[in-house]
Amino acid sequence: MITFPIVLSAPSGAGKTTIYRRLMAERSDIGYSVSCTTRPPRAGEVDGVDYHFLTPDEFEQKRAAGEFAESATVHDHAYGTLRTEVQKVLSGGKHVIMDIDVQGAAQFARAFPQSVLIFIIPPSIDVLVERLTRRGTESRDVLLTRLRNAQGELHEIGRYHYVVENDDLDSAVARVSAIVDAEMTRRERAPKLDEQVAGLIARLEHEITNYV
Numbered sequence: 001m002i003t004f005p006i007v008l009s010a011p012s013g014a015g016k017t018t019i020y021r022r023l024m025a026e027r028s029d030i031g032y033s034v035s036c037t038t039r040p041p042r043a044g045e046v047d048g049v050d051y052h053f054l055t056p057d058e059f060e061q062k063r064a065a066g067e068f069a070e071s072a073t074v075h076d077h078a079y080g081t082l083r084t085e086v087q088k089v090l091s092g093g094k095h096v097i098m099d100i101d102v103q104g105a106a107q108f109a110r111a112f113p114q115s116v117l118i119f120i121i122p123p124s125i126d127v128l129v130e131r132l133t134r135r136g137t138e139s140r141d142v143l144l145t146r147l148r149n150a151q152g153e154l155h156e157i158g159r160y161h162y163v164v165e166n167d168d169l170d171s172a173v174a175r176v177s178a179i180v181d182a183e184m185t186r187r188e189r190a191p192k193l194d195e196q197v198a199g200l201i202a203r204l205e206h207e208i209t210n211y212v
């Protein structure tokens with residue numbers, strides 16, 4: 001099967017976590033790359049499942065050793081995608097979906113140029129603020145940082161191949177899923193296409209000579 005990385009970026013509160021979780025529940029051909037972070041775990045988060053939670057020293061060692069396909073500081077904490085995580089999912093025959101901020105997405109696309117970059121936008125800023133405050137897990141300062149970052153992230157939308165508005169969860173998930181299907185049929189991704197088409201052309205040539 002043709003597999004590739006799918007990068008989802010969005011301002012916090014746009015709903016990308018829900019979207020990728022739904023996609024993974026609905027499609028057996030999509031796996032997740034567990035990121036590393038120096039952020040402390042939130043209640044209910046499990047090490048190795050939600051993130052690999054690292055100390056700043058551990059993170060720096062991996063960064064210096066070139067283990068990350070991308071890394072960035074987001075909301076005052078370091079985040080990074082391990083090359084090995086990505087390759088593990090791809091070589092297992094699945095697309096790998098990743099939740100990466102805009103700085104990381106640009107770096108990642110250089111490391112894995114076959115990636116599909118999708119930006120999720122909220123239907124309105126009111127919805128974004130409502131989703132961020134409803135979560136109730138962040139302090140006022142953290143919320144302010146996230147709103148400022150959201151502004152910066154929206155400026156980088158030009159780096160993405162697709163934009164999906166999360167107005168309605170079901171239809172946003174369906175649109176991302178449709179993008180994955182469409183990308184699988186992209187000509188540039190087809191393995192041995194030249195050989196296959198050369199075979200068809202040669203076969204047609206044979207048919208044509210039978211008729212003339």
Ligand code: 5GP
Nearest residue numbers: 035036071072074079080081099100101104
């Ligand atoms: P959170 O701490 O709320 O889980 O994530 C905060 C932000 O970090 C989100 O915008 C998310 O996209 C970003 N993020 C999560 N994992 C990674 C990663 O591996 N690399 C980068 N660059 N950003 C990440």
